[in-house]
Amino acid sequence: MNGRRQTGPVEGDRYRTLMSGFPTGVAVVTGIDGLGEPRGATCSALCSVTMVPPTVLVCLTAGSSTLAAVRERGWFALNLLHAGARSAAEVFSSPVDDRFARVHWKRLGTEGLPWLAHDAFAVAECRVSELTTVSTHTVVFGEVMDAELADEPPQPLLYGLRRFAAWPGEA
Ligand SMILES: Cc1cc2nc3c(=O)[nH]c(=O)nc-3n(C[C@H](O)[C@H](O)[C@H](O)COP(=O)(O)O)c2cc1C
Structure with a gap:
C-alpha cells in the first residue's frame, strides 16, 4: 500500500481493479416492457438500503432495455441466482435477443414479473419508489x-x- 495522491479521479482500470476486490452476489433484474414482453439483465450493483420500508437499490446502465421496462411499468423483480446459475448470468449479460427462451421462467404475482424458476433461490417483487x-x-x-x-x-x-x-463457506 502506498500513500500516493493524485489530483483527478482515479482512472477506469484502477477503479475496476479496486471494485473487483469487493465481491457481490449476482441477480437478474427482470421487468415487463410496454408490449408485455419480458426483459432482464444480470446485475451485481445491488444493495439493501433500508429495512423500513424494505428498500433495495439497483444500478442499471442508461441504455439498458431492462431499465426502460422498469421505468415504464414501475415494477421489477430481483432474481437472486444460486451457484448453479452461472449460465443464466451469462445469458442475461450477453447481447442475444432470446434470453428468456434460454431459461425456465414463469410470471409472478399480479404484475406478472419474470421469475427465473430454475436459476433463482429467491425472488423479490419490487415497486419503484425513486x-x-x-x-x-x-x-x-x-x-x-x-x-x-x-x-x-x-x-x-x-x-x-x-x-x-x-x-x-465460513470465514
Ligand atoms: C456479473 C455481472 C454483473 C453485472 N452487473 C451490472 C449492473 O449492476 N448494472 C448494469 O447496468 N449492468 C451490469 N452488467 C451488464 C449487463 O448485464 C449487460 O449490459 C446486459 O446486456 C444489459 O442488458 P439490457 O440492455 O437488455 O438490459 C453485469 C454483467 C455481469 C456479467
Whole structure:
C-alpha cells in the first residue's frame, strides 16, 4: 500500500481493479416492457438500503432495455441466482435477443414479473419508489412488496476478482 495522491479521479482500470476486490452476489433484474414482453439483465450493483420500508437499490446502465421496462411499468423483480446459475448470468449479460427462451421462467404475482424458476433461490417483487441518474447509470430504488424464499439455505452465485464463484463457506 502506498500513500500516493493524485489530483483527478482515479482512472477506469484502477477503479475496476479496486471494485473487483469487493465481491457481490449476482441477480437478474427482470421487468415487463410496454408490449408485455419480458426483459432482464444480470446485475451485481445491488444493495439493501433500508429495512423500513424494505428498500433495495439497483444500478442499471442508461441504455439498458431492462431499465426502460422498469421505468415504464414501475415494477421489477430481483432474481437472486444460486451457484448453479452461472449460465443464466451469462445469458442475461450477453447481447442475444432470446434470453428468456434460454431459461425456465414463469410470471409472478399480479404484475406478472419474470421469475427465473430454475436459476433463482429467491425472488423479490419490487415497486419503484425513486429513480436517480448518476452519469452513465440510473439508480433504481424499489420497495420490496413480496418475496419468495427457498426452503433450503441458499448457496449464492458470487462475482468478484472478475470471475464467478460459489459461496465459499465460513470465514
Ligand atoms: C456479473 C455481472 C454483473 C453485472 N452487473 C451490472 C449492473 O449492476 N448494472 C448494469 O447496468 N449492468 C451490469 N452488467 C451488464 C449487463 O448485464 C449487460 O449490459 C446486459 O446486456 C444489459 O442488458 P439490457 O440492455 O437488455 O438490459 C453485469 C454483467 C455481469 C456479467
